[in-house]
Amino acid sequence: MTCDRSTPRTGLATAIAVASLAGTALAEHPSRAVADSQPLGHDVSSYQKQIDWRAVRAKGARFVYVKATESDSYRNPRFSAQYTGSRAAGLLHGAYHFAVPSASSGSRQARYFLRHGGRWKADGWTLPPALDIEHNPYDARQPCFGLDRTALVHWIRAFSDEVRRSTGRCPVIYTTARWWDRCTGGSRAFGATHPLWLAGYSGAARLPAGWSFLTLRQYASHGPLPGDQDRWNGTLAQLRKFADG
Numbered sequence: 550m551t552c553d554r555s556t557p558r559t560g561l562a563t564a565i566a567v568a569s570l571a572g573t574a575l576a577e578h579p580s581r582a583v584a585d586s587q588p589l590g591h592d593v594s595s596y597q598k599q600i601d602w603r604a605v606r607a608k609g610a611r612f613v614y615v616k617a618t619e620s621d622s623y624r625n626p627r628f629s630a631q632y633t634g635s636r637a638a639g640l641l642h643g644a645y646h647f648a649v650p651s652a653s654s655g656s657r658q659a660r661y662f663l664r665h666g667g668r669w670k671a672d673g674w675t676l677p678p679a680l681d682i683e684h685n686p687y688d689a690r691q692p693c694f695g696l697d698r699t700a701l702v703h704w705i706r707a708f709s710d711e712v713r714r715s716t717g718r719c720p721v722i723y724t725t726a727r728w729w730d731r732c733t734g735g736s737r738a739f740g741a742t743h744p745l746w747l748a749g750y751s752g753a754a755r756l757p758a759g760w761s762f763l764t765l766r767q768y769a770s771h772g773p774l775p776g777d778q779d780r781w782n783g784t785l786a787q788l789r790k791f792a793d794g
Contacts, residue, residue, distance in 0.1 A: 586784045588612065592645065592767065593776035595625045600775050602638035608773050611785060612641040614679055614746075617666035620649035621658050624665050632666065636674055641792050643669075643676025645723065648708070650682075651694040655707030662712075669716040669794075676792050678712050679721040679746060680705070683728050698734035705733070709743065718794060721746050721764065729757035744791075746779075764791075 590612035593600065605613075615631045618624055625631075628644070635642045646662040648655075659667075667678045682705065684692045693701060705722070712720045722739060723746040729735070740759025747754055748767045756763060763782055772778040781788045 588781045588785050588788055589774070590614070590640075590765075590779045590781060591772075591774035591776045592616070592779060593631055595627045597631070597775040598627060600631060600634065602634045602640065605635075605774055606638045606640060610640060610774050612643070612676065612779075612781065612788060614643045614645045614676065614779070615666075616681075617644040617646060618658075618662045619647040620652040621661045622652075628666050641674050641676055641788065643679060643721075645679035645681050645721075646708075648680055648682040648704075649685075649687075649694065650696055650701060650704045651685075651691075655704040655709075656711045659708045659711035659715075663715050667712070667716075669718050671794055673789065673793055677718040677721055677744070677794070678716060679723055680708055680712075681723040683724055683748070692728065693732035696732075698732065698736070702733050702736045702738060705739065709739070719743050723748065723765075723767070724757060725749070726755045726757045733758075735759075 588611035589609050591605075591610060592614040594616035613631075613635045615628055615635065616625045617628050617632075632642055632644065644662075644666045646658065646667060648658060652658075662678065669675050669677050685694050688695075696704065709720055712718065719742055721744045725748045735758035737759035740757075740761065744764035745756070745760045745762075746765040746767065747756065747763045749755065750768060750770070754763055754766060765779055765781060767777050767779050769778040
């Protein structure tokens with residue numbers, strides 16, 4: 550089974566350059582980003598609580614990723630309301646899982662995610678599932694969750710394989726270049742097949758090893774939209790095609 554490729558390469562160099570130059574100005578003028586053919590979106594969790602989704606769309610949002618699960622025991626208690634509410638307001642939506650590789654295997658956490666909101670369906674509105682794998686927020690002394698580089702790559706592969714078997718889509722990988730290169734040893738195992746959702750808040754986007762372009766960029770931790778601010782690296786038509794699979 551072939552996994553998704555990210556945004557088509559045509560025009561990406563220009564798109565990345567525009568995103569880098571725009572910086573935080575887009576946070577103040579979301580409608581401008583839509584006009585520039587780089588639809589804005591955001592990602593939310595239980596911290597955002599109740600959201601006025603119609604107001605969110607009026608501010609320029611066209612997509613959202615909603616946290617569904619973490620590890621193999623936590624479920625976002627507001628997931629259902631956030632997920633269905635965003636769709637009702639006309640936003641493309643997707644679910645993401647926050648990885649805690651020290652807690653259990655990648656396949657176990659993928660199954661938990663899939664049982665509690667992580668499934669994808671070809672309805673034209675559902676974005677592929679996403680894996681949020683980054684620094685360990687629970688122990689600064691173990692940013693790589695106590696796993697060596699080989700073990701972390703195997704963990705990510707196990708998670709991806711489980712999602713792919715169940716949904717037919719490879720997960721989007723959310724990460725930072727710094728964490729990826731440190732904790733996976735700069736693994737190039739996923740860049741050709743897994744869309745990249747890069748956390749990069751300033752300057753030009755430095756990509757993790759293995760990726761030659763990004764699909765999504767989280768460019769700010771706050772702004773006019775609830776939660777983190779994101780940008781699709783392409784056109785709205787390409788974003789809809791990405792959802793279609």
